[in-house]
Amino acid sequence: MEFEELIAAALAVVAPRRLQGRLVGDVGAALLTADGNRFVGVCIDTPCGTGFCAEASAIAAMVTAGEERIARIVAVWRDDQDRIYVLPPCGRCREFIRQLDPANLDTEVVLGSDRWAPLRDLLPEHEWPSPIS
Numbered sequence: 704m705e706f707e708e709l710i711a712a713a714l715a716v717v718a719p720r721r722l723q724g725r726l727v728g729d730v731g732a733a734l735l736t737a738d739g740n741r742f743v744g745v746c747i748d749t750p751c752g753t754g755f756c757a758e759a760s761a762i763a764a765m766v767t768a769g770e771e772r773i774a775r776i777v778a779v780w781r782d783d784q785d786r787i788y789v790l791p792p793c794g795r796c797r798e799f800i801r802q803l804d805p806a807n808l809d810t811e812v813v814l815g816s817d818r819w820a821p822l823r824d825l826l827p828e829h830e831w832p833s834p835i836s
Contacts, residue, residue, distance in 0.1 A: 706777070706813050709733050709741075713757070713779045714787060716743045725749060730780045730790065732757035736765060737772035737806075758796040762803070771803045777813035789815050797826050 712733035719729035730746040744760025757778050765771070778790045791814055792800065800807050800822055808823040823829060 706816055706819070709735060709775060709777050709813060710779055710787075710789065710816065712741060712743055713777050714781070716745050716757075717779065717781055718745070722747075723750070725754075727754075730757040730778055732761040732776065732778040734758070734761045734765060734776040735774045736770045737774045738770060739774075740765070740768065740770065742768070756793060756796050758792050759799060762799065766803070771807075773800060773803070773807050773810045775811040775813060775819070776800070789813060791825065797822060801826055801829060 713731040715731070717728065717731040719726060725748045727747045728745040731743065733741060733743045735741050742761045742764040744757050744762070744764055746757040746760065747754040758776060761776070765773070776792070778792060780788045780790055782788065792812060800810055808821065808826070808829065810822040811819045812822055812825060813819045
């Protein structure tokens with residue numbers, strides 16, 4: 704699957720709306736598992752801060768289906784002028800991806816229509832620290 708297909712899958716679930724006065728669905732994510740399955744999700748913002756990112760939503764769908772190894776992931780947002788942006792995962796999502804499976808350090812994180820980086824490059828200090836004494 705090319706980047707464009709995964710970006711299109713993420714964009715297909717972007718449907719911003721208000722829920723209890725909060726914006727939901729304005730960011731969409733799509734991931735491709737190591738087994739070749741695709742999962743999507745949207746962000747949910749809540750007043751108390753317990754909402755979650757679109758990546759976490761897609762990951763929850765993947766885990767529900769019994770998988771944990773992510774080959775590639777992307778998140779997208781569309782602005783008021785209908786321009787599309789690829790968004791890098793936040794720090795919480797980066798760590799979440801890593802903790803699901805050690806092999807996810809090699810997940811291809813899509814950063815644009817023609818560029819990506821392995822998760823390990825976005826989490827340079829991912830190893831557990833050595834004791835200082």
